[in-house]
Amino acid sequence: MSEVKDVVEDPLFAQESEEGYRNPTEVKMSQIVLPCHANHRGELSVGQLLKWMDSTACLSAERHAGCSCMTASVDDIHFEHTIGVGKVVNIIAKVNRAFTSSMEVGILVTCEDLYTDSQWNVCHAFATFVARRTEAGKVQLKQMIPRTQTEQMEYSLAAERRRMRLIHAEIITDLLSSSTAQLGECQEYQDAVPAEQTRVESVELVLPPHANHQVSTFGGQIMAWMENVATIAASRLSKAHPTLRSIDMFHFRGPSHIGDRLVLKAIVNNAFKHSMEVGVCAEAYQGREPLRHINSAFMTFEVLDSDRKPRTLPRIRPEPVDGKRRYQEAIARKKIRLDRKYIMSCKQTEVPLSVPWDPSNQIYLSYNNVSALKLMDTRNNWVLATEKNKVRLYTLEENCVLCIKVETHVNVPAEQTFHLLSDLRRRKEWDQHYKECEMINEVDEEDALYRVATPRVSKGGKGTDFILLASRRKPCDTSDPYLIALRSVTLPTHPPTENFTRGEVLCAGFTIWEECSTVTKITYYNQATPGVLPYITTDIAGLSSSFYSAFSACSHFLEANKDSRDALSPSLRPPGLGSSL
Known part of the structure; x- marks a missing residue:
């Protein structure tokens, strides 16, 4: 039996109460492990645990769908601990998001020792269930309405996990074929x-x-x-x-x-x-x-x-x-x-800012890139630092990192705004912090690698450059924003040079929300890591208006090009772009 540890509150199922609020799709199952459930070592059979997990998740899915549901898939599962006879298994399942006829159900498994009153996490998983046809035909599932910050986070990330599932087989095939030579x-x-x-x-x-x-x-x-x-x-x-x-x-x-x-x-x-x-x-x-x-x-x-x-x-x-x-x-x-x-570890502080990029980890880096931006977007504890010319600057200090959020509105359709901001080559038209931008590799329709260089901060100093994985996403439905996310990666073909200081970005980018057909809300996020701190500290201290002038210039740029067809032309639109500053 693994060493018993106090349970660490899983962010996927953090308790957020609003006057006793409970997710209406939540289902709980508790089972005491009997000898008939165990293997020869007196530990719960994983097969039995999978049956309990699937049953609990199915009941949650059917509670939301109002009809019979079938298991379509279960994501990768890592078992952190084994469970002994006499222990209690607690399983919580709830629907994170519903799509047309399928839904994602989050499952958390913990173990409880009745004698010591301690609990610990065993595993968590995400299962996809499909509503079965009824006599009336194919089921159209009702949408989930997130009520808490945690539910909003899972609702948002579910769309990205669904994207990974849909291309899972294709990604594995591509990775295996590309890896054969080096194996x-x-x-x-x-x-x-x-x-x-x-x-x-x-x-x-x-x-x-x-x-x-x-x-x-x-x-x-x-x-x-x-x-x-x-x-x-x-x-x-x-x-x-x-x-x-x-x-x-x-x-x-x-x-x-x-x-x-x-x-x-x-x-x-x-x-x-x-x-x-x-x-x-x-x-x-x-x-x-x-x-x-x-x-x-x-x-x-x-x-x-x-x-x-x-x-x-x-x-x-x-x-x-x-x-x-x-x-x-x-x-x-x-x-x-x-x-x-x-x-994809939850302990982001243990992951270096720049992870080596290669084709075998692209899908996970892309997921991490977009998910990090979505997590920042769902936080509700931002503090308004200042407002000027309809541009609002928010800050959030967390885990010794200073996060910033800048928000404004433009009279430009959301899709056009998305395409214009996605074209990183045009960023220097409105952002003085952009000096050079080189596309290194157009990976696919949603991801690309770039080298971006910024001017010197002080006289006689060096400029800073960044190697960025830029990922962009269109909305899964009307409840999602457009996303332009990026993070630093390392490439053997582009090592640091003597002329530039190599900077790093853990999470930055834009979320673009359609407020109506002609008005769009743009929100920009960044984190004050050593590579970008010199550019933002004076703004937060109120000693400079470069943030406001930059976003004012951004608004003018978008409105001046809102009818530009070049932004919508696939031949002129590099996919998967982002911003570093």
């Missing part, structure tokens, strides 16, 4: 275990107890069966009892029903020093019909010694052809998992 040939290890020895195949007959109230196989039951065969495969390699640490995204590709035979297959794809990846899939059939692909997942296991430290694992000898492909893909997925965990 090299499979290494031959002495005394390596043949992968074939870890292969597991099992069949389950779907009976009424395995079905949900919709008479299709319970998604949590399928995930539990998959976890079971994956654990057996991992045990065959390690000759020990493994501990499941993480699961890559579950994606249900089709339903299963009572009477189906569910074929479950698992094999160890690769073994590293202290962990192994097991690939597992579920396929269904009835009678002589062909197998239907139901689900696939990749599970990472460790084997712990008596001190709860990971043991060194035997190496694997992959099978020819497909085995070697799976072996190499597991290396790529491990790198992706480490990038994702590192970049």
Whole structure:
């Protein structure tokens, strides 16, 4: 059993009460762990936990939808602690956001020790549920209305997570194909275990107890069966009892029903020093019909010694052809998992300002970039520092960082404002802090890499330059703003030079809200890191009006170009731009 720690309040489920307000979609489940729920070590089976999580989340989704819902996917899950017999598992699920016929449900799992009155986090996850068709046809879900700052934050981030889910398979395919060359040939290890020895195949007959109230196989039951065969495969390699640490995204590709035979297959794809990846899939059939692909997942296991430290694992000898492909893909997925965990950590203070950029971590850096800006936008404790010429300057000091927000309105349509501000090459037309701007790489339609140089702050000093990942997003629906977000990254091809001091930006950019067809609210955010502090301290102290003159110039620039078609021309519009100052 992992060392018990007091629970750290998860920001996803922070308690924010408004006269006893409770999210109407929130569902709570509490279960005491009995021996029948546990494995041989007296720890709760992860398969059983997945069933409880899926059941709780489904009830939350149905409470919002008002009809039956099915599990479409479950995002990556990392299990921080195991749970022993006699402990209480508490699960909270609530809908973060509803789209047309699908919705995201946030799930938080904590463990409670009844004797010591302590609690600790076990995991949190995001599941997507789809409302089933009714006799009247396809369901149109009602929209969620965020009531608290936490709900607004999750509502906003749900759109970005949905974007990641929709392109998940494509991103993984691209990353694996681009990584194959650098992964090299499979290494031959002495005394390596043949992968074939870890292969597991099992069949389950779907009976009424395995079905949900919709008479299709319970998604949590399928995930539990998959976890079971994956654990057996991992045990065959390690000759020990493994501990499941993480699961890559579950994606249900089709339903299963009572009477189906569910074929479950698992094999160890690769073994590293202290962990192994097991690939597992579920396929269904009835009678002589062909197998239907139901689900696939990749599970990472460790084997712990008596001190709860990971043991060194035997190496694997992959099978020819497909085995070697799976072996190499597991290396790529491990790198992706480490990038994702590192970049998307909630502890932003532990992440360097400039993270190395490469194609394998682009999707996570982009998510982090946009999410950081959205989090700043949802904060409600900004303090109005001063107002001048209809430009308002707000400040917020948090975690030893000074955050700023500048807000104004322009008589320009929101989409045109978005396109004009997205074109970073035109920033110097209104911002004196922009001296040079070079596009390094147009990554895709929503992300680009830039080098931006600023003038010298003092006579005889050096100018400052920034390597920026700029990400832009159009609204998911009318309740979202346009976004232009950026953060610093490092590139081997663009190291610091003698002529410039290399600056860093953790989070900056614009949110652009449509107030009506002709009026747009522009909000600019930045954080006072060493690279940008000289440019903003005098403004906050009230000794300079450069902020106001810059935003006045910005307003004039936007209004002078509000009818410009160049801003809307794809050939002239570099996608995914932002601002550093």
